[in-house]
Amino acid sequence: MTEAITLEDLTKRYGGATVVDAVNLSIPDGAFVSFLGASGSGKTTTLRLIAGLEQADGGRIRFRGQDITDVPPSHRDMRMMFQDYALLPNLSVAENIAFGLKLKRTRARFSGRVEALVDEYLRMVHLDGYHTRKPHELSGGQRQRVALARALITDPAIVLFDEPLGALDANLRHAMQYELKRLHGEFGKTFVYVTHDQEEAMAMSDLIAVMKDGRILQVSSPEDLYFRPNCRYVAEFVGAGNTLLDGRIQSLNGASVRMDMGDGIALISKSSTHGLARGQHVGIHVRSENLELVADPPSLSDTENTLPVRIDEQVFLGGRTEYHVSLTQSPGTQLTVSVQGGQSGRFADGDLAHVRVDPGDLRILTQ
C-alpha cells in the first residue's frame, strides 16, 4: 500500500509553546485515519498543517512521496470539512456545493458538468430538492451534509475532517458516523479525521493516532488501541472500563513476567519481555471485560492470576453488569469487572468471590 500522507518531524510553535512536536506518521492511501486527543493536544493543528492552512515551523509533509510542506492549500489535492461547516450564508445550498467548481482555477476542469455534479452529490448526501435553500434554513445535520458534499464534489484524493460531528446530538452523530464510513468505502479516498471522542474514532477508523501535548503517543488499529495500549495515558483515555495497578517486576521467565503487587499478591503476564528488567516499577493494565468473576477457584492448584475479592457494589447496565470489587488482601485496591448478559443477582454486595485474568490480557506499561 502506498502512503497518501507522510509526516516527518512535523513541528508547529505558537509564541513559546510547541503545539505540534516533531510528529512522525504515515497515512496509507485509502485509509480512514483519526487523530484522537483531548483539546489542546495538537490534533487540529496537525490537520491544519496537512491542509496547508498553517505553516510548519519544522519537518516535512509528503503527499505520495512528494514534498508539499510549502505548497499552498489551493494546490494540494485535499479538501477540508470544517468544524462549523463554513458554509457561505449568502449562497444557496447548490451554490455552496458548486463553489469549488466555478473558481478561476477550477472552472475549465468542471465546465459543463457543474449542474449534473451538484445534482449527483446532493442526492448522495440525501438532500435532493434542497438546491435553493439557504444554510440558515437547514438543520445542523443538513448543513453538515452540504459541507460534506462540498468537500467531496471536487474529487480530492484526501478529505480532512475537523471534528465535524461535534455540534450534533447523539442520534444524529451515530447516523453520520455510519454515513461517513459508507462514503469512505464507496469512494475509496483517504479520510483524515480529528476528534476528541474515542467512540467516534473507534467506530470509523482503520487507524487511530492518539495525541497528547503535541506528540503522537500510539498509532494502531482501534482494537489494538483498546486492548493493547502502550502507555498509561492511552489506557486511561481510551475506553471506560479500565483497571490500572502498580507493581514491580519480580522475575522474567521466557515470555512470562511475574509481578509483585504488594501485600503478598503476585500476577503473571504473558507479554513481550523486551525492555523490562527485574525490580522495575511498572503499570499493569487490564480491561474490565477481560476480568472474570467466579465464586470459587476451579481447583486449589490453579490459582494463577486468581485473586480473592469482596463485592462492593454492582451496577446493572442493560447488556452487562459492572461489579466494583476490592481485593481482600489489599482492601484499598479496587477493580471493575464487567460481566456480559443478565447475570446480575449472581452475587450480592458484600459477597466474597474470586477475580481471574488470563495472563495474555494483562498489559505491562512502562510509561
Next chain:
Amino acid sequence: MRLVANAPGQRSPSARTLERQRLMFWLGPPLLWFFVFMIVPYGVLVYYALGSVDYLTFTPGVSGENFLKVATQDPYATVIMRSAKIGLLTALCSSVVAYPLAFYMAFHVSSARARATLYILVMLPWWASYLVKAYAWKTILGTKGILNETLLALGLIDVPMTFFLYNQFSMVLTLTYIFTPFAVLSIYAQLERVPQNVLEAARDMGASDGEIFRKIILPISVPGLLAGGVITFSLGFGDFIAAALVGGSDSVMIASIVINLMGVAYDWPLGSAIGLVIIGLAAALLSAANYLEHKTQVRL
C-alpha cells in the same frame, strides 16, 4: 497520479510567499497611507517643536525649551489640567445621566420594535450637528434665553440671571448633553449582553432586584462605562466649539489655545509641543483603556 488540481506544468507558488503577498496586498496601502499622513506629520510636529520662532520666522533647532514651557509656564499646564477636568466631568455626568435610559432599554422594553425605535430616538440627537446642539443651549441659557424668560414670566426672578451661561457649568452641561446619547448606546450595548438565565438564576436563589443590580448588572456595565467614558472624555477634553459658544473666561480649553498659537500668535513651535504632549497623552489613554477594558470585561 495527480498531485495538484492544477493543469500540468503550472508551478505552485510557495505557501509562505503567497501568504506574504496576501498580507502586503491588504496591509501595504493603509500602512503607506498612515505613514505619509500620520507618522510624517507627527514628525513635522517634532521638527517644529524642537525649533524656535522669532518675529514670525521659524528657526529649526534641537531644544526642549518648548516642552519645558508647556510644563512650567502659565497657562499651558493649567489649561491642560482644566480641559482634563472638563472632560472628566463630562464623562461622569453623561454616564450618570445616560444610565437610567440604557437600563430601561435593556431591562424594561420587551418588544423588539419598541427597542429599535428607542435606539433610533437616542441615536438621532447624537448625529445632530454638534455646533447646533451647543448653540441650542446658548439660546436656552442666555439672558434673553428661554430659561430666564420663563423664570421672569413666572415671577420667580426680577432680572435675568447671568450665571447660567459663559462659565464651566454651562460648558459641562452642554458637553454632557452632546455626549449623553453616545453614553446611552455604549452602556446599553453592555447591558444587552446580560443573559436572561443569569437573572433567573439570581432570582431563583432569592436575590432581590437591588442585589442583582449591585452584584451582577453594575460589574457587567463597567466595560461599557469605561469604553464610553474614554471616548467622551477625549471629545470633551479636545472641545473648542462649546467653549467658544457657551464657555467663559474661566473655561478656556487647550484646543482653543492651540488654535490661537497656530493661527493668531504664529508660535508654531509651542503649538506643536502642546500637540505632541496631547498625542502622548492620547496614546497612553488608549493603552490604559485597552488594558482596563480587558481586565474588567466579564466573559459572557
Next chain:
Amino acid sequence: MTRRLGRRGIVWPAAALVLAFLYLPIGVMIAFSLNAGGTVGLPWTGFTMDWYAGVFQDRALMGSLWNSVKVSLGVVVIAVCLGLPAAIALDRFEFPFKGTFRRIVLLPIVLPGVITGVSLLGFYLVVNVRLSLVTLTIALGTALMCVIVTEVFARLQQVGQSQAEAAYDMGATELEVFRKVTLPSISSALLGGILITFSIAMDELAVTYLLIGRENTLPMQIWSMLRRDVSPEINAIATITILISLVLVTIGILLSRGRTLVRD
C-alpha cells in the same frame, strides 16, 4: 419569567426624563425655526416658513452644503479603500508591530481633532501644498478611517476565519475570496460604517477649522454665521440637518444592527 428588573415606577420616569433632556434643545430649535420674530428667543410672534425659504436662497450656504457633500463622499472613499484592507489585515494576519499599527489606526478616536488638524497643517506647510477641499478630505479620511476599521473588524471577528479558509482550501484566489466570501459577509457592517463616516464628515469642525482653504464647508459656514448675527435661519438649517440625519441614521441602524435588534 420577565427580564424586568427594578420598579417600573422609578425606572420609567427616570428614562423618560433623560429622553426629554435629549429632545428639549432640539424641540426649542425646531420651534424657533418656525417663529416669525426676527430674533432667536421669545416672544412667539407667529408661524412662518420664511427661514426655510431663506436657507434655500442663501447661495453661500447652499455652496457650502455642496462642498460638504463632496468632501464627505471623498472621505468615505478614502476610509473604505484603506480602512477595509486595514481591517482585513488586522483580522486575518499576524505581522510584526501589529499592535503598534492597530494603535496608530485607532488613535484618532481619542485624539482631539484639533491636534490632527495641527499636525497635517504643519505637514502641508512643509511639503508646500495649498489648503483646499482635497487636503481637507485627505485629513478627514485619515482621522475617520478608524470608524470603518472598527466596524468591519468587529464583523470579521464575529464571522470567523473558516469561511475564507474553506474558500482558499477549495482553490479560490485572493480576489475571489474577497468578492465571494468576505465582502458579502461584511456588507451590512461596511454600509453602516459608511453612513456613520459620512455623517461625521458632514458635521466635522475641529479638523476642518484648521485645514479649511478658501471654500467653506457647511459646519464652517454655520460657524461663521453664528459668529456674525444670530438669525432664526440657523434654526432652520439645524432642523434640516436633523431631518437628514434622521433618514441616514434610520437606514444605517436598520442595516448594521437591524438583525440583532429585531431578534427578540
